[in-house]
Amino acid sequence: MSDPARPERIDFSAFSEALRRQAAREAQVQRAPRIPSAQTSQTRLTEVELTWIEKKLEHWIRFGRIAQDRILTRRTRVVSFRPGTIFAFVRWTANDYGTVISRIDIVRAVAPGEPYTTLPFVRPGGDILLHVESWPKVSQVLAAIDAAEAAGVDPCDVAADHWRHVHNRIAAGHQPRPYTMERHRAWLKRREIEG
Template sequence: MSEKPHRKWMGHPLPDDVTSEMTLVELTWEKGKIEHWIRFGRHSYEHILSGSDRIVGFAPGSIFCFVRWAANGYGTIVSRIDILSAVGRGAPYQTLPFVRPGGELLLKIHGWPKVERVLQAIDAIEALAIDPADASPDYWRHLHNRLTVGEEAHPYTRPEHHAWLKRRRVL
């Protein structure tokens, strides 16, 4: 009888309840130095590695927002936000640092002024009593495209959300 090989993440063994279908994200929080966190999304797995590091896992199709910020003695050196859809086995994906295997990128923004605008858009969606993880992937792509070219994006609306929910049921 052969034993099941132990899967690892950054040298740490992963428990058996982590499926190969999950998209795993490494989160770090060292206040004022490096902050990698999930702004929204429903993780189905969590494993604490240390007081400042943990891994969360997302099921295929889950939409989540991953924020990365870092600073040194001179100020902010990294400020970025990515909104991804977790992918299933065999699906195409883009790779990102700290995300394994990767995900379908819906929004990829760097630089604090643009990151701040994405955070404001997320807040506006939540103000409508809509979980941003349930918002239309097309809206996140729209926001990405508009911010990338320096244009104003339209706000997400309840009618747009209801149309997305109906379309999702049909798909």
Template sequence: MTEARVSREALTHIELIWHRQQIEHWIRFGRDVQEQILDRRRRILSFAPNSIVAYVRWAAGDFGTIVSRIDILRTVRRGEGFSTVPYVRPGGEILLRASGWPRVERVLQAIDAAEGIGIDAADASPDHWRHVHNRLAAGQAPRLYSYAAHRAWLLRRKIEA
């Protein structure tokens, strides 16, 4: 199924919000196929099924940051099970979930490391993001994504297709 043929109902919609210094929701990586501008501060990006997306949410109060969160999701096909995530419709398969600035920063560093070797983080293996999630949850440093791991992922995906 090509992106042009995906119906709006089959897409995953993520609402982005930008109130400077108050609340900021943005996409760190992912390939949107549609954009809907709601107003100056809000828009909705839509993603095709089986896309990998990093969604960051941050909010501040009178005394500093109150929420820092990142979710790396695989968008689902119609009829697949999914987990709900605020501002994501219908939801997605959660590959990684981190909250609190120190953990969010470590995830952002893992994304930067993958991109630093020339691999778009949206193309990285979903298993890598699960690995990063599990290692951070255990208080350990995740392994860096490598060309060898990426090549293995591409070959496995080719075989499964």
């Protein structure tokens, strides 16, 4: 029976042996040749983590051509986009008193080696064409997306410069110009010329 006034001696030898084995395993992993993953550097995709907790936390893609879709849990999934793809990522959060966060980002997925800006829930990041916060401004962006669709243009194909224009006009408190089919044809011709 142990004496309560005298602490027991703890044998750390088993613990230190486990630490030594763990360090040896980590060193082996670092020295081992890298096996190419399914997502090689040539086809690296931009991943966006989406979460949906009804009326509390809602992340969704408003538009974008999804290359891959992985379900992680009942409330979480990860969607992936190929380099050059433009997508709209909406984040909304509420508590018992109402909306806390309302944001929309229109992002161009980047290729490996291209510079990018980090963005929450987007790995590795992207070329942010538009970033708007607060519900009145987000609703203006959603209206601009709806207007492009009403003109018969898929928002994924809209010129990146138009989304920058929408961002700047909303930031200045002005109404953005609508994206028309004529503007879209001009963009397609410019893209042809630039090669």
